[in-house]
Amino acid sequence: MNERLxxxxxxxxxxxxxxxxxxxxxxxxxxxxxxxxxxxPDGTASIVKERMVPxxxxxxxxxxxxxxxxxxxxxxxxxxxxxxxxxxxxxxxxDFSHDPNDLVRLYEACAVEGxxxxxxxxYVKGGQVKDWSWDRILLSFTASLYVRMVLWLGVRDTTxxxxxxxxxxxxxxxxxxxxFVGYAFxxxxxxxxHVAGFRITEVPITFVDRLKGKSKMNSSIFKEAxxxxxxxxxxxxx
Numbered sequence: 001m002n003e004r005l006x007x008x009x010x011x012x013x014x015x016x017x018x019x020x021x022x023x024x025x026x027x028x029x030x031x032x033x034x035x036x037x038x039x040x041p042d043g044t045a046s047i048v049k050e051r052m053v054p055x056x057x058x059x060x061x062x063x064x065x066x067x068x069x070x071x072x073x074x075x076x077x078x079x080x081x082x083x084x085x086x087x088x089x090x091x092x093x094x095d096f097s098h099d100p101n102d103l104v105r106l107y108e109a110c111a112v113e114g115x116x117x118x119x120x121x122x123y124v125k126g127g128q129v130k131d132w133s134w135d136r137i138l139l140s141f142t143a144s145l146y147v148r149m150v151l152w153l154g155v156r157d158t159t160x161x162x163x164x165x166x167x168x169x170x171x172x173x174x175x176x177x178x179x180f181v182g183y184a185f186x187x188x189x190x191x192x193x194h195v196a197g198f199r200i201t202e203v204p205i206t207f208v209d210r211l212k213g214k215s216k217m218n219s220s221i222f223k224e225a226x227x228x229x230x231x232x233x234x235x236x237x238x
Contacts (some may be wrong), residue, residue: 001057002030003087004107007077009070010035013094014042021051023100024092025058031090031103034060034080036073069181070161071188078170089170091163098162102205106164109201116169116198119155119190120162126204127157150229151191155200161186162205169198179235184228188236195236 006024010017017035024031037045045063052059062076074091081089088107092098102120109118121127123144129137140159147158163186173192180188193200 001084002032004029004031004090005081005086005088006031006033006090006092006103007074007081008033008035008092008094009073010037010040010044010094011067012040012042013044014040014047016094016096017044017047018051020094020096020100021048021059024103025055027100027103032058032060034062034077036062036064036077038064038068038073039066071178071181071185074185075175075178078175082167082170087167089165089167091161093161097208099205099208102162102203105203106162109203110164110166113201115201116166117190117193117200118164119157119160119200119202120205121157121160121202122205122207123156124202124204127206129207131209147187147229151233153191153194155190156202158187158190159183169193169196172196180228184232187229188232191232191236
């Protein structure tokens with residue numbers, strides 16, 4: 001078992017899942033992978049099971065009965081990882097919008113620099129997005145700016161979903177109290193890490209729009225983030 005585990009939540013990712021697993025497993029130092037699949041009707045879980053055969057100790061799978069939300073998928077993955085003693089636990093999308101090679105830099109920020117949480121950031125110097133429309137860039141940047149202003153959170157990319165945690169950070173958080181399951185989940189986790197007193201470091205990345213499969217983003221996800229931030233501040237501070 002490696003000390004590093006990458007959690008990848010999936011729903012209908014048959015076009016990407018085999019390639020992303022192959023890429024992550026080629027990295028050095030080594031990373032294990034846990035796929036949390038929400039009952040994908042396209043057979044994503046079956047592909048994972050096939051890919052597990054030659055690497056049963058490095059690829060793992062949690063199958064859930066349906067779409068239960070991004071946040072609950074990660075919480076299930078966090079608990080699984082903590083129970084098995086992983087020291088560094090990562091969040092990453094399955095669609096190659098996050099470059100798997102950047103996992104190494106996120107790991108080094110925690111393991112070498114000693115930060116509690118490292119964030120793959122689009123909005124620090126050296127970070128960027130590719131193949132996004134101008135209105136999507138504006139919406140994402142505005143959302144992050146709004147969150148920073150309301151929560152007084154010193155993270156520029158507050159909605160980023162490419163993250164590394166030290167195990168001790170996740171152990172210190174009340175994971176069963178995390179409320180949000182969609183877009184706002186990423187904001188809530190960063191805010192809880194901040195309130196708990198752990199250092200957060202942003203690592204510049206290039207975020208690329210998916211080439212295969214269908215985006216899960218929709219207006220209700222943004223609505224949850226915007227309307228939930230004020231409530232989040234009051235609830236978590238209390």
